[in-house]
Amino acid sequence: MDAKSEVILRQTAYVKGHVLLINAPIDDLTEALGNSVSACFWTWNYAEYQQHLAQQKQSYFGIEFPQQAYDQIIIFIPKAKELLAYLLHQVASHMAAGTPIFLVGEKKGGIERAAKQMSSYGETLKLDSARHCQLWQTTLSETVAAKPLSAWVKKYTIQVNDQQLNICALPGVFSQSHLDQGTAVLLPYLKQVRSGKLADFGCGAGVISCYLAKLNPANIIYAADVDAFALKSTELTFDLNQLTSQLELLPVTGIDSLPTRLHAIVSNPPFHQGIQTHYAASEALCLQSKAHLKRGGELWIVANRFLNYPVLIEQAFKHCTVKADQSGFKVLYATA
Incomplete structure (x- = not known):
């Protein structure tokens, strides 16, 4: 109990x-x-x-x-x-x-x-x-007047290479008011991601999803998260950037919930659940994502330097390339 x-x-x-x-x-x-x-x-x-x-x-x-x-x-x-x-x-x-x-x-x-x-x-x-x-x-002393959802949204703008992203984030969503350092390290490398059906695992406010959509209008983005506030934030972000036709929102319990035959999975994986540190979902992403990728499909992850994700990715993919190591984060890459 x-x-x-x-x-x-x-x-x-x-x-x-x-x-x-x-x-x-x-x-x-x-x-x-x-x-x-x-x-x-x-x-x-x-x-x-x-x-x-x-x-x-x-x-x-x-x-x-x-x-x-x-x-x-x-x-x-x-x-x-x-x-x-x-x-x-x-x-x-x-x-x-x-x-x-x-x-x-x-x-x-x-x-x-x-x-x-x-x-x-x-x-x-x-x-x-x-x-x-x-x-x-x-x-409760009195019933109060309801506020519209827009009153709870924080908005901010990101410039990535030649693309401007307008982000919407609801309360409780990771990095609600600013771009987090890990995603900032990852974003410049995403021009290298294969086009096609792409999954953003742990989509948060939709920063990665939105950038992947803007890179190629033919990309279909499966924005996956366990958190309803994150999924709604991503929906609002896509609406604001006029990218709704490229979005597939996907509530998930873990990596098993992702579609198969994806061209790429991209993630700044979460490792907190409430106030507790919780690595299971991120470790499963490293070990099991290959089964959700097409042959030649790509895994892109940004993670704290101290985490053992490269070892786990090597176990699953037989290789792991460190694309970047800066500001305390590593950008990790593997192909199926």
Whole structure:
């Protein structure tokens, strides 16, 4: 059982009725809460959504507040405070005054800061502190006016060689307000990528996808990510750059979800999941991507210099070329 769920179970007297669990961990919390609680999940993590469905739990995947009637809301705080601001606003703009809202999270994950964010929506009280976590409650003081999605989008412009990219990014998406260093190292080399059907694994705000689309109007880009906020950001980026006809959005649970017979897979692979470091998806990309490529298809990865991805790529492809080694990052290349 996740420690955050254990804290909720210490205070089950407060939890009742039809409850929306937002960003909840995958564990046995709902079973432990018993028949007094009818639970529904809202997640933007496609892998977690698939696990919910496999467990026959009611679950919604996406960035929009699930349209149902709820008695209570429990938010497991996300890493990004901007994303929590979005979630709190979604709750406050859809729920009636007097609705109990619970906030739970780890101390090292910023629960006390998160509680201060929630306090603007009503009087806030700490209910419990245990397992290095805290549980807070507020009663919604009023329903607030909903903001359009555009109010949550950050935009910035990138110049890559002779191409200008206009990027849109929603809260919680990697490198929301600026180009990250790893992608900056990779982008100048992407002129060398084969044309055709290309996958951007871990597409984020769509920087790599957008550049690949601009390089050749015949390219079809499979923008793949586990995160619904990333997928929507990429869609907005393609809309802004008038490239929508080249985009195939692809929610994925991992490398297995990619199509086969691709001409290239390009990635600045993520290795964080919440506040934890998590390498499994990126390591699987190195080891299994060859099966998704045509003969002669290419793998392009940028990664922190200290990671052992070259060794893994060599295991799968029998070779790995270091195209660049700068600013703490390596651009890695292999062909199927």
